Amino acid sequence: MRPTLRSPRLRRVAGVAACATVAAAMLAGCVSRGADAGPDEAPDAVPVAELTDVTLNIGDQKGGTESLLRAAGELDDTPYAVAFSTFTSGPPQVEAATAGQIDFAVTGNTPPVFGAAANARIKVVTAYSNTATGDQVLVPADSPLTSVADLRGKKIAVGKGSSAHGHILLQLEANGLTPEDVELVFLQPADALTAFQGGQVDAWAIWDPYTAIAQTDSGARTLVTAEGVANGYGFGIAADTALADARKNSALEDFAVRLARASQWAQQNPQEWAAEYSAAVGIDPVAGELAQGRSLRPAISLDDDVIASQQQLYDVFVESGQIQDGQPFADFVDPRYEGALTEYTSVAAN
CATH class of the missing domain: 3.40.190.10 (Periplasmic binding protein-like II)
Incomplete structure (x- = not known):
């Protein structure tokens, strides 16, 4: 069952960042606020074969996106270049995307909430799920x-x-x-x-x-x-600047599909992935196998239930005084890649 965010008061359902050293407090002033939020119309698609001059700048955490894609062979034939930057956690990734220094990153469920509260120049474009037992x-x-x-x-x-x-x-x-x-x-x-x-x-x-x-x-x-308490979701966040660029937007769609396929590969090859992951992170294989046995994030549909669960989390932060209320979380969701990902995503369990 999807975990319920319990609140009796709820009424609504190595970084490149310039402020990396205070990224955890970015929402107090480090993130530049956008003029508005809400998804814009996607630019016309560009054939992937014509993207040889594009470089996607991807925010990563050690042992994360790059390691998974390489282990699954999904970086072997990209027609565009991919440059990875390593961050300590999700908040500085949101900061870097807002500043246009990266185009995309995968974070946990909370960094996009902080980004929404600060009206960051990002959109949530993909979603991922797990049982939250590793949190x-x-x-x-x-x-x-x-x-x-x-x-x-x-x-x-x-x-x-x-x-x-x-x-x-x-x-x-x-x-x-x-x-x-x-x-x-x-x-x-x-x-x-x-x-x-x-x-x-x-x-x-x-x-x-x-x-x-x-x-x-x-x-x-x-x-x-966190199982049964937090929703366990992860999200792919993209910079508004990248989404508005026809060539980068097309490359990002292809990249999102590759990432979803890589997650499927990891699920089907757990021991091989755990070994690759442990080597990439530089940790004991026992710890690597333990982590990846419970913290894989397969792609799921970015549907209304997922968005509502995130709004509940947003409300908990507001009601506890940790952040100020801002625009609804839904205003920072852009499902433009859902069609391309349908083959590789599932609907989160209700």
């Missing part, structure tokens, strides 16, 4: 904490604007807590891992592969997973 709140193996309720008054490391940020807010709300009842310590994953291992925080809200690394390296214990 977890971890505690040290010897921690006395046994429930989310035990987090009251505790320090929780989390990346601001990341999917883990959304997850911890939902967990707090589901257990009658607010962000004021805990101390959220906003850290990027590498710094959060150091703080977690050094005992500087009591818990860590994080996603795979960091979840798997902490579990296999230090025996970190799972306090709770």
Whole structure:
């Protein structure tokens, strides 16, 4: 079943970024606001064979999009060039896309919400799903904490604007807590891992592969997973500038299809993909297999239910005072590639 975002108050259903060091707080001033939102009419398609002069600039996270495409052989025959830039998390990818420094990136469910709140110059053009079991709140193996309720008054490391940020807010709300009842310590994953291992925080809200690394390296214990609480979605976000460019738009459509095919390949070849992934990230194959066994993101339809679930997440952030209300999430969704992806997508389970 699709997880319900529980809120009794709901009424509506290595970066290249210029502000990378404060990307987690980008929505307070780093993102340039667009004049308006909402999908524009797509430019006329250009035959893929005529795109030899196009370079797509793709935002990535280590072991993510590029590794998957290469392992599946989907980068072997692109008529256009593809240049990848590595980021620590989704928020700086949204920042870079808004600045026109990248054309496309795959993020978790929360960075596009922060982008929408800031009226970022991006659109959500593809959607992906998983069970959210790799998104977890971890505690040290010897921690006395046994429930989310035990987090009251505790320090929780989390990346601001990341999917883990959304997850911890939902967990707090589901257990009658607010962000004021805990101390959220906003850290990027590498710094959060150091703080977690050094005992500087009591818990860590994080996603795979960091979840798997902490579990296999230090025996970190799972306090709770996001399954049944967060929607587990990922999204492909594209820069408005790229979508308005006929040649880049056509290349992006082809790229989105290749990414969907690569996800299918990974599902059909889990051991081969886990080995390739572990090598790309440079982690123990045991951790790599654990992460990819639960955190694959097959393509799904960018339908009304998915958009409504994201609006619910948006509302939770607004109601908790983490972001200011802005234009509806639907205004930042552009389903122009849905037709091309139909063969490779499924509808998220209800």
